[in-house]
Amino acid sequence: MELIKIEQRAIGDSQVQAINARVLHVFLEVGKDFATWIKDRIEQYGFLENQDFVTAPQNGGAVYKGGGHNRKDYHLTLDMAKELAMVERNEKGKQARQYFIECERRAKAIDPMAALADPAMMRGLLLTYSEKVLSLEAANAELAPKAAVVDRIVTAAEGTMNVTMAAKNLQVQPKVLFTWLSAHRWIYRRAGGTAWVAYQDKIQQGLLQHKITTVERTDGTEKVVEQVLVTAKGLAKLAGELGPICA
Template identity: 30%
Template sequence: MQELIKVTVNNDQQLVSARDLHKGLAIKTRFSLWVSQNFKDFDEEQDFTSVVSTTVVNNGARKPIQDYALTIDMAKQLCLMSRTEKGKQYRKYLIEVERKWNDPQEIVKRGYAILQNENTQLKLENKNLTIQLEESNKKASYLDVILGAPDALAVTQIAADYGYNAKDFNNLLHKARIQHKINGQWILYKVYMGQGYVTTKPFTFIDHKGRTRSKPSTYWTQKGRKLIYDILKDNDVLPLIERSDIE
């Protein structure tokens, strides 16, 4: 069957463009007048819906124009009201379109397609929920690591959680504006000082002359490790346990 007019489907309902029908029926009355004369016996939102389509003007630009999406029933009645051979031809075409649409096999096909689409949507939603749950579990597991270690830790141990050595990790914390170096020692920026993020412990070592020496060393508390985690995560730096590229 040769297509006389384009039929679209929205919310499982067949629709045609009022402008396409007006043109196909070769109505001489201008479109807006034809609408006002013929649409008054139909109900908007039930028989037709106001829509905006586009047309190409002389300079090639697309201009928005008023159009209407008509149900097949309304379109058939407008064909009758035209009282022309074109009207009979288009009405006959629309009847055949409607007949095929209501064929039991077509109804089953549409129902199956709807179920397939719903199944696909459910799979996507389940996949998204699974990803969200995995991310949530990852976050919880790393925070559990932090909360499960009440003792303050040296930066070397925290750096290992991120796959860094101590030197590079200290530089990373510096770039993240968490700490800076003064007289060879890493010190928190003022905004973080005195809030319980770090503590100091003596570090004992043997110098090059064999003498036992001691100097203060910075250790990170649970609260400090949580600060590092939050700030680095905002900068897309994650601990190994939360990285998807690490098995």
């Protein structure tokens, strides 16, 4: 039974399972109006456009909670949708999160090797593992925090991930990690640019990768998207240097 409609959509450089945020907003029975709610959540949790979600002018004539003109839709990855459901802390949120996890499980069951080739699915696996680690840490408070961080790094060592996902695995806010990386000369922005770029020495050390892809906009035009990826080696080094923050 389809509890919330899931569709394939281009987010970042991959076709991934996505949720219309307006549909999720209605299902969760959020008290705030949609525009305020989604903007607050994006700001509060550091979600990034073209990594965690994409936007598009609303169309199709569907009726959603709230009103107004010139509205736009937000299409969310399942990872972002799970987090939004979880932070609502109500029965609807729990129901939605369990539904998304089940949808991911079914998708992976169709092709168990797909997660190794699809960065988006890899991010989903890493987030799911992080949630399991958090549960284990809560159940066993005597575990050394450093050991828990190392455990996450070992499991995440299969591939690269974006900075937002790296922050989730390190258990720091994405904004904190972006600020730290910039201050310690891991990443920078070109003059007049908005995209983060990896410093060449960090690329040569195998700590970061700098990915450039071309994505198609909703109007059919194309744009170049630059993305910094953290390697397993980089994640391990960050865990050591951010030890007091990650603990």
